[in-house]
Amino acid sequence: MxxxxxxxxxxxxxxxxxxxxxxxxxxxxxxxxxxxxxxxxxxxxxxxxxxxxxxxxxxxxxxxxxxxxxxxxxxxxxxxxxxxxxxxxxxxxxxxxxxxxxxxxxxxxxxxxxxxxxxxxxxxxxxLVDINDKYQEYESLKINQTGEHTRAYIKIQDGCNQFCSYCIIPYVRGRVRSRKPEDIVNEVKTLAATGVKEVVLTGIHISSYGTDLENISLIELIEAIHEIEGIKRIRLGSLEPRIITEEFAKRIAGLEKICPHFHLSLQSGCDKTLKAMNRKYNTEEYYEGCVKLREVFENPAITTDVIVGFPGETEEDFLETRKFLEKVHFYEMHIFKYSRRKGTVADKMKEQVADTVKSERSAVLLALEKAQSLEYRKMYIGKRLEVLIEELTEIDGRSYYTGYTKNYIRVAIAADEFKDNPVNDIYECMADKLICDGVTILARCN
CATH class of the missing domain: 3.40.50.12160 (Methylthiotransferase, N-terminal domain)
Structure with missing residues (x-):
């Protein structure tokens, strides 16, 4: 013993x-x-x-x-x-x-x-269990408090059925398993009672939520959470581009708590590469989803992931991706150099791209990302913003309270503007200028 x-x-x-x-x-x-x-x-x-x-x-x-x-x-x-x-x-x-x-x-x-x-x-x-057994049920984990007082991540599903050629996740997470909607709603109610103002719906592939359940879909779950008292903001994790139908876009636009911040995973702006990746959409479908969101939201923050140097990606393919990224004009892009993963289809592909080429292409897209992101933030200078204050921090030797707008722009307000601790409250402020290399807006409440 x-x-x-x-x-x-x-x-x-x-x-x-x-x-x-x-x-x-x-x-x-x-x-x-x-x-x-x-x-x-x-x-x-x-x-x-x-x-x-x-x-x-x-x-x-x-x-x-x-x-x-x-x-x-x-x-x-x-x-x-x-x-x-x-x-x-x-x-x-x-x-x-x-x-x-x-x-x-x-x-x-x-x-x-x-x-x-x-x-x-x-x-x-x-x-250990056979995670790929199709009869595996959702693991009933739950939380009743969170380390982040202002924002709580809520897991709504597990598993993925997409099998992208570069990805190991379906093999280690298994098939799609959705959490019961009543369990999710009860967890959010519990967290709201502790003071949580914002929830982020997360999972391995949240667009698949409800496909294994009866009479529930992602949009219906969002609408149920929207009714919970105390929750002021609902933010969505990464979405499959094909979920952005006209009906989906109109329904979420009708929910005032929804944050107009949408992460639509792209991976490549070249249709040939998307096909090799086994992605289930093409660039035209992806762009249509972005257009639909911009029709129902005023200047939504659309973010994405991009992989450079996927096996077989030529210079022409890369230039096609760059041109597409310029066309969509994202708020933020997460740029990744393709990394071989044992156990995936892509690992066995011929025409692996040299690391030096990956680095060169990554640098080009990182520069594009910085320019587009800066341009997006500049549009809000001189405008009034609503900020959920998250923490006290120090910038250049001075104390500021920082937080985020609904479209996920970081904002800093001088600490001496507040008489009481403002953390976990939403304040309206005026955006004055960009600081911190352009990634933060300096604002004032008066």
Whole structure:
């Protein structure tokens, strides 16, 4: 019988879904009497939980590094490997002497049971399921509080059925599984009662929400959340471009709490490359979605992801992508150099692009992104903005309260303008000028 240890440090890698799941595990452990401590070399924990990521080979390596770092911080500690890297390489994790407990996806809800088994004398404990079994149900994780007082990420679904040729996620997250709408609504009500003003709907592929349930879709879920008292803003995670139909656009435009900030994942502005990526749309369909949003919202913030250097991408293909990005004119773009991922179709493709070429193309698009983003923010100088204040911070030696507009522009207001703590309240202010290299608007309330 091992002595049950109490101090737990949790470190989450990767996406907001992982962050949500880490928060849920933290709440379960706290309810069982565990003390949650920071993941820091300054604080020694008895148990370390690493919620891993496996979106790229680099993410796998970072996950292994964090597992080894945890054991190094306290060689006597229990180290738990959880999440996507565990699903991607279960045999490798089982052989890793730094890991004491293995917790796959759809099994994080078993964290307390896993620790009880371990402290009861079990050997290296492994909790894994066949994540690709089509009969897997949604893992009923939940939160009743959040580390971010003003904004809460709400996981509404898991899994993906898209199978893009570069992506490992469907293999480590499994098929689409939607959370019951009543569970989501009840969680949002609980969080609203704690003072949360903004919720962000997140998942692995939220556009698929409800496809495995009866009589519910993403737009209907959004409309149900919109009715919850106390919630002032609803922000959406990454959307599949094809979901932006005329009906969808009109219905969300009729909801005043919706933030006009839409992340439509593109990946390439070249139809040939999109086909090789196994994306389910072409550039014309994507552009039509952007037009529909701009017809029903005034200057919505449209953001995206772009991969450069995908196998077979020629210079002409890249120039076609650049031209398309200029046509759409995004608020922000996340530019990624293609990274080979073992286990994917793209990893086996011939015509892999040289790293130097990827870097050159990335630099071109990053410069375009900076220019477009600056231009978008400049449109708001001299206008009145509504800002949800999030935190007190220091800029150039002076104290400011910072927060975000509904279209996700960062705003800073001098701290001495407020008599009381304004965090978690919405203020109207006047935008004066851009600061912080153009990524923040300096504003005043008077």
């Amino acid at each position: 091992r002595i049950k240890l109490k101090k737990v440090a949790i470190h989450s890698l990767g996406c907001k879904v992982n962050s949500y799941e880490a928060e849920s595990m933290e709440i379960m452990l706290r309810d069982e009497g565990y003390e949650i401590v920071p993941f820091s070399e300054d604080v020694q924990a008895d148990i370390y939980i690493i919620n891993t990521c496996s979106v790229t080979n680099i993410a796998d390596r970072k996950s292994r590094q964090m597992l080894h770092k945890a054991k190094k911080m306290n060689p006597e500690a229990v180290v738990v490997a959880a999440g996507c890297y565990v699903q991607a390489d279960p045999d490798g994790v089982k052989k890793d002497e730094c890991v004491d407990i293995i917790l796959g996806n759809n099994m994080k809800i078993s964290i307390v049971e896993a620790l009880n088994d371990y402290f009861g004398g079990a050997d290296k404990t492994s909790y």
